[in-house]
Amino acid sequence: MYGVFASWRSTRLYLLAWLMLGLLLAAMLAAGGADWGASLLFAVPLAIVYAYATGYSAYYVCRAYPLGQAPLPAIVAGAGLSAACVAALWCAIGLAWRSLLASLRLTLGAQPAAELHSELATGLLAGAPQLARLLAPMFGLGVILYGLAVAVNYLVLESERVRRLETQELETRLMARDAELRMLRTQVDPHFLFNSLNSISALTALDPAGARAMTLRLAEFFRHSLGLQADRKVTLDTELELVRHFLAIEQVRFGERLRVAIDAEADALSCLLPPLLLQPLAENAVKHGIGRMLEPGLVRIEAARAGSLLRIRIENDVDTDEADEAGAPGGAGIGVDNVRRRLAAAYGHEAGARWTREGGRFRVELVLPAETGSEGE
Known part of the structure; x- marks a missing residue:
């Protein structure tokens, strides 16, 4: 495991933060008139899926563009392109998940599931305004969350680098003290x-x-x-x-x-x-x-x-x-x-x-x- 998934403790904290975000998204959907149960079933799994997607993807982006070595424009371009791709994939997964919920006759909003499923299908083919209103905020939120994941992974990598340097310094000091003691013996x-x-x-x-x-x-x-x-x-x-x-x-x-x-x-x-x-x-x-x-x-x-x-x-x-x-x-x-x-x-x-x-x-x-x-x- 790497980055935020390097240990069970950091993994639990990371997933807990995304779980709280999923609950927040569910609350926002419920505030807009959606059923609470359907909102939770839609938002929480989607947040956990995106947590893993951003966690692994952002880690490899940070490794590919290390701070202090890669130029800032390259870091912004690499992170931005990855954020757009992962956010677009998240939107596609969200549409598929919403469509699956609609096919199971769950209510996600004020409309019956069958009507909502029909609306999604129509919007997917014809670009309905309702679908556009759903995709735009979801894509923007995905980009922002990906940027936060990149920042978190940079912090984790920097802390690991500092810890390695401290460990190397401690080992060097111990080796120097051992060498000094051997010198004193001689x-x-x-x-x-x-x-x-x-x-x-x-x-x-x-x-x-x-x-x-x-x-x-x-x-x-x-x-x-x-x-x-x-x-x-x-x-x-x-x-x-x-x-x-x-x-x-x-x-x-x-x-x-x-x-x-x-x-x-x-x-x-x-x-x-x-x-x-x-x-x-x-x-x-x-x-x-x-x-x-x-x-x-x-x-x-x-x-x-x-x-x-x-x-x-x-x-x-x-x-x-x-x-x-x-x-x-x-x-x-x-x-x-x-x-x-x-x-x-x-x-x-x-x-x-x-x-x-x-x-x-x-x-x-x-x-x-x-x-x-x-x-x-």
């Missing part, structure tokens, strides 16, 4: 993996238990990260668990140089956020902050819910003598910019990310809507 610093494996190799001789624990954490980290989907949000608790695995692995490499403090309020842990949102920030905190320091440094993550907002803060110590600041281009600024773009794609203007540096501390603050629900919604 951006997990290869040196992190290599350094982790080297640390495991070194620990096998000095601390076999530590090597085994680090191997398990590394496997757990990649198991969690590879199981995430870009279009399914995770709870803050799940995201922090991934960050803990990452920082625990880095602590094996840096030892006492890397200290970690994670403080998240209970009502914030159930809030949803895009996956792998915090891991790049934690990675930058280690790589551009702790990794450039000789003395021990702290990475602190705090999360709290403030009404309808979720606030997350990631802080890390930095070398005060380091010329290339962690927030400079090529450092944490790239990670913050990526996070800012992901927040804008997911929440629009309702979320944001900013960074500041105060002395020996580098801070990234995220603000996003505090959504709650089942993980992955």
Whole structure:
């Protein structure tokens, strides 16, 4: 089914509108002196027949002359010619139907059916004035109704086109988010993996238990990260668990140089956020902050819910003598910019990310809507 007949709901609404029109035509005939029963039997079936005729014909006319592609004169000419043909066919069907009713001795007007049938036959052959008075309004009404059907079908086609564009845009956004997540996975610093494996190799001789624990954490980290989907949000608790695995692995490499403090309020842990949102920030905190320091440094993550907002803060110590600041281009600024773009794609203007540096501390603050629900919604 196509156009207004694309679904049962639109078909019912369309036929209901034509049924109301048939009742209106029957009322007009009854007001002119016709019998109510005969008027209904004449007008309602004729309206339903014309509903299907105009519905299908107007749909193919609209498809043949699409808006924005076909010139306006061609649209008017094509719709006008089709309207004239279909209206003339409707008049012929109406005459045949009226003649059939007359032959069944029904009364349609003040005259007996036999006399009316005789008058119709005479008018058909000789062009009686009574028949002309019937055909002219019926033809004009048919043209007008056909024009309305064309307008309705154009509206339906345009709404379908807009819906398809919205669906394509949504699919494109989902594909872009999937590609972005895959890119983030590939951006997990290869040196992190290599350094982790080297640390495991070194620990096998000095601390076999530590090597085994680090191997398990590394496997757990990649198991969690590879199981995430870009279009399914995770709870803050799940995201922090991934960050803990990452920082625990880095602590094996840096030892006492890397200290970690994670403080998240209970009502914030159930809030949803895009996956792998915090891991790049934690990675930058280690790589551009702790990794450039000789003395021990702290990475602190705090999360709290403030009404309808979720606030997350990631802080890390930095070398005060380091010329290339962690927030400079090529450092944490790239990670913050990526996070800012992901927040804008997911929440629009309702979320944001900013960074500041105060002395020996580098801070990234995220603000996003505090959504709650089942993980992955």
